Amino acid sequence: MLKRYIVLAFRNLRRQRLFTFINIAGLAISMAVCLMVLVSLHETFSYDNFHPHAGRIFRVTTKVETTDGRKYHMASTPLPLGEAINAGYKDVEQVTSVYSALIDDAAANGKEIPVRAAFTNEAFFRIFGFKLKWGNANTIFADPNSIVVSDNLAQRYFGAGNPVGKVIRFSKYGNYTISGVLETPPSHSHLDFDAYASLAAVPVLEQSKALPQMLQSWDQVQGAYTYVLMKEGKGSKAINDLLAVESHRYDIMKKEKRGSLSFASQPLNKITPSQELYDDITSSPPWGKVLTEALVALGLLICACFNYINLTIVRSLQRAKEVGIQKVNGAQRWQIFLQFIIESVILCFLSFILAITMLSIARPDLRIWNAEILLLFLVFSFVTGVVAGIIPAWSLSSFQPVKVLKNMVDIKLFGGIGLRKTLIVIQFTLSIASIFFLITVARQFSYKAVVDMGFARKDILDVPLEKTNYELIKQRMLGLKDVEACTATSGVLGMPRETRFCRIRTRENKEGIEFGYYATDNDFIKTMHLTLVAGTNFPAANTDQERYIVINERAAGALGNKTPGEAIGQNVWLNDSTQVSIVGVLKNFNYQPIEVDIRPMALRFLPQEFTKLQLKMAKGDKPAQVAAVQDIWQSFNPGKEWKAEWMDESLAARNGREVVSMLSFLVFICTLIAALGLLGIVSYTSFIRRKEISVRKVLGADVISLLVLLSQNYLKLIFIAALIAMPIGILGSSFFLRIFAYRVSLGILPMALGFLGLFVLALITILSQTWATVQVNPAKNLRND
Structure with a gap:
């Protein structure tokens, strides 16, 4: 019987070539998009699925509310939290902290490569399922200056050989001996650092001022991440109870009306897709993107299924007579229903083959050729065929022989509305x-x-400063005939995530206000064509000690001034430690993307935070200008990779x-x-x-x-x-x-x-x-x- 149904299906498809083409083409196009989305979703939901204790692993997050009512849910926590949880709770099996501060250029084997690394402890390898390709897991961090590198990083430095015992030198953080190499994990992980160094190295780095004081600081929330492995049988309730106890450390904030801070738990399987927490380290797509992709793909597939249903219905006269004859000859309704379902599934499999062919040509980089993905595709095609065929099969198999052999039977919905018109x-x-x-x-x-956006962005060349003395290279750049102005800065205006933040308070306002800021020199205002509405720029002869800031109009109002002029000369405190004087007020401009309203911001003179030179170039031959700048830059940074960008192109x-x-x-x-x-x-x-x-x-x-x-x-x-x-x-x-x-x-x-x-x-x-x-x-x- 099945063979007969398949033969009949191909015969009907061949007889109605136009409708077969339209159905297959529509389904194939939509299925190709759906298959791309399925690959993306498969990768997204495969994050961190290789950890043996995944069901008992939780990441601790921080919820912060400021005095002005703004709420932040952060993926990071204070660094000492991990040790506090490890020492005080019997329901906890293991705790580890991941401190993402080891981000620097690192040299080994004659090569210098930017490395994104983090500090952690031995418990990291007991909690998570990362395996060692080389090295001894029991002595992985026996030396405080030990480091475990990824297989990819090891091969970039040393090739395919065993690099255990070799030394990597970080320009800011000293030498580290490779004690192990991680195997490439079987799937993605939100923890995708290039290397992991021993947390025992942090105290020395804090003493030498290479790192800020974070080990004992409960006030610093950014940059550190806490993971807890609970004991068997202890889940969300147990960890939430202990985090509620730890949150009492911040009760004083509520009493003094300085906002609030508390801790929450996040199961490992909820980290991806990303919930877009602040200061997150995951590279996975956010839930919004995942749901949008799924809904768009589903919408396209529904449209294609509607095509199949609609075209099947409009052919119902011929098929109705066929059904009538079959019923007169003794066919049961379920047999006719099955015949139409098989036709629909066959058509979907033909569309699936065409979709795979199109994907292989258009997206050869797409990873579709593995058994799990192909099985998923086949199941998807079968389900699509069944879903698309149910309505026509049910409707056509319900026709009564006497009626259909006399006349057309239309399929009606509620109130007599035709199904064709509805679709x-x-x-x-x-x-x-x-x-x-x-x-x-x-x-x-x-x-x-x-x-x-209120600042210049045309003909501005952004050049990485690296570790060069900004004053020396700036003077060399200003010697070029096409360089009209040059400034050093910590970030590019208008680019997301390049604004830094600090808390500024006055003598009257003890709570303070969160400000965005850029570290700049005194040529920034001129180079960016910003407008001073009151006061002056930084003094030309500034010192390494921060003494002055320039703020925007919004900041002047937030600090309690009725006019920009009133803010000039006002003394404020930065992060409760540095007293500075306001010397200028800038006209408001969009220092962040236009998704964000203009908020209080400041320009600060912090040479240690400069990361870029921005050069205002004259109109002219851009390739020649870039080549001239590159020659000077490489004389200061021999062997380094050149990565300059035009500001307007970066924003575009x-x-x-x-x-x-x-x-x-x-x-x-x-x-x-x-x-x-x-x-x-x-x-x-x-x-x-x-x-x-x-x-x-x-x-x-x-x-x-x-x-x-x-x-x-x-x-x-x-x-x-x-x-x-x-x-x-x-x-x-x-x-x-x-x-x-x-x-x-x-x-x-x-x-x-x-x-x-x-x-x-x-x-x-x-x-x-x-x-x-x-x-x-x-x-x-x-x-x-």
């Missing part, structure tokens, strides 16, 4: 709503690319081009699938109405009236879809625009133009079939009647 409306509603959303996204990112790379391109591609596919479905339905409807059209032509109907007759119902459905899609598109666009503090208006006119474009596409699709029908000679259709 067309749903498909075009999705297409129109997605077009509205795409237009809003494109307009917002275009606005982001050109908006005046953050204007969402990739998001718009990806969204445009998905909207195009969604619209293409809807158009293919409409093409098939109109083609079939025109075919079954060919005799009616011929009779009307014989009776004198003109071409225009016939085109209107065949097209009007479909155009009405598209207008209905537009009416439904408009509030959906506006609502989705409004939610998107809320991400940005500075944004465009919704723009009804651009949305109307988007709908007009889709309407023209639908009209062309409809007329391509109806025109051919009305042009046929009536005698050809009526010769046998």
Whole structure:
């Protein structure tokens, strides 16, 4: 029986070539996108799945509320928390701290490479499932200056040999002896440091001022991460109870009305996908991106399934007669249902083969050729086939032989609404709503690319400072004829994550206010074309000791000043330790991306935090200018990799081009699938109405009236879809625009133009079939009647 069903399925698919092509093409395109999303989701949900005690591992997080009501959920904790938990609670089996401070250029075997490393202890390897390729796990950190490196880093330095015993020298943190090499883990981990050094090295580094005082500091929350392995049978409740006890350390903050701080637990399997905690170290995609990808892929697949359902329904006259004959010959309903399901599954497997072929050509880098992924794909294809075939199979198998052998039986939904019309409306509603959303996204990112953020960004060359004396290299750069100005800074304005933060308080305001800041020299204001509204710049003869700051207008108001001029000369304290005087107030500008409102900020003179030189170049030959700057830079940094960037290009790379391109591609596919479905339905409807059209032509109907007759119902459905899609598109666009503090208006006119474009596409699709029908000679259709 199964063989017979398969033969019948291929026979029907071959007989209806146009509908088979439309179905396979639509399903294959949507399945290709879905398969890409499945690969991405498979990788995302495979993070940290190789740890043997994963169900008992928790990361401790910190919840902070400031005095002005702002709340922060941080992935990091104070560094001494790990030791406190390890010493005081019987339900805890192991505790480890990961202190991500060992980030520096490191040299070994004649090579210098940027290394992202962290300090930890032996418990790290007992809690997690990382395996050693070389080295002894029992003595891995016997020496305080021991370090365990990843296999990738070891090969970059030493090739394929065993590097245990070799020395790596960090420019800021001294020498470390390799005591072990980690095997490449079987899947991704949110802990993806290049190396792990012994936490026992930190006290010496703190004494030498190479690291800040963190080991005994309960006030510093950033940079350290605490992981707890609970004993068997002790889970979330036990760890939350002990964290509630530890949180009492900060009760004094509430009493003194300085905000609040408490600890919370996060199970290891909840770290990825990322919950976008502050100061997180995971590189996994956030939940929002994961859900968006899944919903978009599901939407495309639903559109393709609608095509299959719709095209099957419009062919129901021929299939209904087939069903009627089968039932007259004794076929049971379940047999007919199974036949249609098998046809649907076969069509999905053919689409799956085409989708895999397209992916292999378009994305050869995609890791799809492994047994687990392919099995997932096959199951996905089978489920898609069953889901797509259920409605047609159930409906067609329910036809009564007497009725279907006499006339067409249409399939109705609630209130007698045709299923075909409903599916067309749903498909075009999705297409129109997605077009509205795409237009809003494109307009917002275009606005982001050109908006005046209040500082210069054209012809600014960003050059890494490395460990060079900034004054010496700056003077050399200023000697170039095309360099109009030069400044040293800790970050690039307008770039996310490059703003640093500190707490500033006045004598009256003991609680203080969180400020963003950039470490700069006294040429920063001139180079960036910032505007002073009161006071002056840093003194030209500044010293290494920080004595002055320049703030923005928002900061002047936050410090209690009614006008910018009142802030000049005011003494403030930075992080409760450094007293400085305000010498200037800048006009407000967007020092962070436009997603964020302008907040209090300061410019500070901190040469030890300078990481970049920013050069204002004259108009001219950019490649020649870069080459001249590179020659000077490499004379200060021989053998180092050159990584200069133009500031406007760096900011432009953050204007969402990739998001718009990806969204445009998905909207195009969604619209293409809807158009293919409409093409098939109109083609079939025109075919079954060919005799009616011929009779009307014989009776004198003109071409225009016939085109209107065949097209009007479909155009009405598209207008209905537009009416439904408009509030959906506006609502989705409004939610998107809320991400940005500075944004465009919704723009009804651009949305109307988007709908007009889709309407023209639908009209062309409809007329391509109806025109051919009305042009046929009536005698050809009526010769046998």
